[in-house]
Amino acid sequence: xxxxxxxxxxxxxxxxxxxxxxxxxxxxxxxxxxFLLSDALTFGALLISYGTTRFFSxxxxxxxxxxxxxPFMGHASLPLLFVSLMTFILIMSSVTMVLAVHxxxxxxxxxxxxxxxxxxxxxxxxxxxxxxxWTHLHGELGGLWGxxxxxxxxxxxxxxxxxxxxxxxxLDQQPLVAMQSTHNFFNYFFTITGFHGGHVTSGxxxxxxxxxxxxxxxxxxxxxxxxxxxxxxxxxxxxxxxxFVFTCFYLL
Amino acid sequence: xxxxxxxDSIQHLYEGDQSKLYSxxxxxxxxxxxxxxxxxxxxIWKVFWVLLAITVAEVVVGMFFSHSIPKGLxxxxxxxxxxxxxxxxxxxxxxxxxxxxxxxxxxxxxLFLFVWFIIAFLADGFFWLRMNNESPARGxxxxxxxxxxxx
Numbered sequence: 001x002x003x004x005x006x007x008x009x010x011x012x013x014x015x016x017x018x019x020x021x022x023x024x025x026x027x028x029x030x031x032x033x034x035f036l037l038s039d040a041l042t043f044g045a046l047l048i049s050y051g052t053t054r055f056f057s058x059x060x061x062x063x064x065x066x067x068x069x070x071p072f073m074g075h076a077s078l079p080l081l082f083v084s085l086m087t088f089i090l091i092m093s094s095v096t097m098v099l100a101v102h103x104x105x106x107x108x109x110x111x112x113x114x115x116x117x118x119x120x121x122x123x124x125x126x127x128x129x130x131x132x133x134w135t136h137l138h139g140e141l142g143g144l145w146g147x148x149x150x151x152x153x154x155x156x157x158x159x160x161x162x163x164x165x166x167x168x169x170x171l172d173q174q175p176l177v178a179m180q181s182t183h184n185f186f187n188y189f190f191t192i193t194g195f196h197g198g199h200v201t202s203g204x205x206x207x208x209x210x211x212x213x214x215x216x217x218x219x220x221x222x223x224x225x226x227x228x229x230x231x232x233x234x235x236x237x238x239x240x241x242x243x244f245v246f247t248c249f250y251l252l
Numbered sequence: 253x254x255x256x257x258x259x260d261s262i263q264h265l266y267e268g269d270q271s272k273l274y275s276x277x278x279x280x281x282x283x284x285x286x287x288x289x290x291x292x293x294x295x296i297w298k299v300f301w302v303l304l305a306i307t308v309a310e311v312v313v314g315m316f317f318s319h320s321i322p323k324g325l326x327x328x329x330x331x332x333x334x335x336x337x338x339x340x341x342x343x344x345x346x347x348x349x350x351x352x353x354x355x356x357x358x359x360x361x362x363l364f365l366f367v368w369f370i371i372a373f374l375a376d377g378f379f380w381l382r383m384n385n386e387s388p389a390r391g392x393x394x395x396x397x398x399x400x401x402x403x
Contacts, residue, residue: 021354033359044366048373055377056384064318084311088304095300098345102292106284165319229347236345242336247334251314252327 012186021192032230036237039199040217043241046195050188059170062163063250066185068137087242093122094239097148099206101232104225109214112228116211118166121234123204130197135189144190151176158182189249198237198247206231299344306333 015022021031052175064079071082089194096118103111134144141147144207155175161182162171171178212217219225283289310333318326343349344402 023352023358025355027349030355033355037359037362040363041365046370048366051370052373052377055374056380058381058385064314068354080311080314084307086308091300091303091307094345095296096339098296099293101347102289102296103284106285106289111284150263163319225338233346236341239345240341243334243337243341247310247330251310 001090026226027224029230029233031199032233036233039237040241043148043192043195043244046188046192047244050090050192050248051187053184056185057177058174059162059167060181061158061161061185062166065163066161067133067250072130080192081248082129082133083246086126088135089122089126089129090239094118094236096122096234097144097232101225101229104219104228107220107225109220110215111213112225113214116207116214118227120204120207120211123207123235127197127200127204130193130200136194137186137189137241142187147186148179151179155180161185171211184202191247192249196238196241199241203231203235203237206234273321295344299340303337303340306337 067083068077068079069075069082070078096115098116100112100119103115138144155178155211158179159171160174162178164171167178210227213219213227214225219227310330312328313321313329348359
């Protein structure tokens with residue numbers, strides 16, 4: 001009893017008096033975390049304002065009706081399939097990124113470069129998918145932002161975005177309400193997936209930069225691959241945001 | 253501070269070689285073929301399969317069951333799985349689970365703002381819908397003025 005008291009009452013070393021990093025994390029890595037925190041709040045603000053708009057709308061387009069196209073499949077109705085492919089690509093590229101970070105922990109230059117290359121390929125595939133989806137919607141809507149603003153638009157232009165079981169009555173009696181929802185839905189969709197796509201684009205650029213540095217031996221000379229780890233944090237965050245975008249736009 | 257440590261070493265630590273602060277989970281290991289390394293890689297792939305399985309489950313429910321199961325239950329299912337996925341990505345892929353507890357708390361606590369944020373704004377949206385539907389000033393029907401309809 002008294003023995004254990006002696007052990008636990010030993011003076012605890014104060015890590016906050018300076019001279020060392022209390023969290024054992026470098027300045028750059030900690031700031032990357034705080035940047036991601038602020039970025040999470042930005043994405044949160046966008047997604048929550050989307051949610052608010054959706055909550056005050058009497059009807060809302062059904063994702064199963066809006067997103068059902070797949071490249072080269074014509075008019076076949078394949079809801080959620082294409083976005084599942086995009087999600088798969090992004091998760092996959094997250095795995096290759098974490099493998100690059102892992103190789104960095106062991107100072108294995110070749111493997112870092114190898115996995116970074118796959119991550120870049122995954123990022124580009126994702127962006128290509130998004131480009132296809134936007135092009136497809138552009139063709140269908142006749143624009144990206146600011147469509148469905150003309151009150152004279154016939155209901156046939158947007159009724160196929162809705163689930164008639166839920167929205168039939170409003171579509172018949174107050175088509176303008178449904179048109180306004182369609183307008184809001186697509187504005188939010190392009191803003192949020194566009195903002196996310198911008199993050200993916202800059203992530204790909206960062207990945208290319210660190211790949212070049214890795215191949216040139218910059219990190220080998222520096223003695224550590226922390227930059228790969230920091231960019232990895234950013235890349236995983238982009239994947240994380242997509243998890244929420246996927247849920248909010250395609251599932252709920 | 254300088255009473256306890258030479259200011260040179262502090263300067264060196266923060267502005268010089270950051271590798272002294274580099275906490276990478278396995279920063280000091282060298283053999284990528286070691287058992288420890290292979291276990292770590294195995295764990296990464298395991299998380300990948302978990303994330304994939306969760307996504308497939310979400311898509312299957314979204315495709316086939318979203319209209320036959322009560323909407324509230326389906327949404328709860330989606331949100332719970334989304335949080336689970338986010339947890340795996342942050343804890344394993346971003347290695348937050350391997351950091352010091354104090355740092356984990358520092359990063360996660362500000363996110364609790366979202367609890368208020370979500371409740372307040374969704375409630376506001378719901379309130380506006382009810383106002384539009386029930387307020388005597390607006391009549392008993394929803395009136396929506398399209399942006400270009402105003403003259």
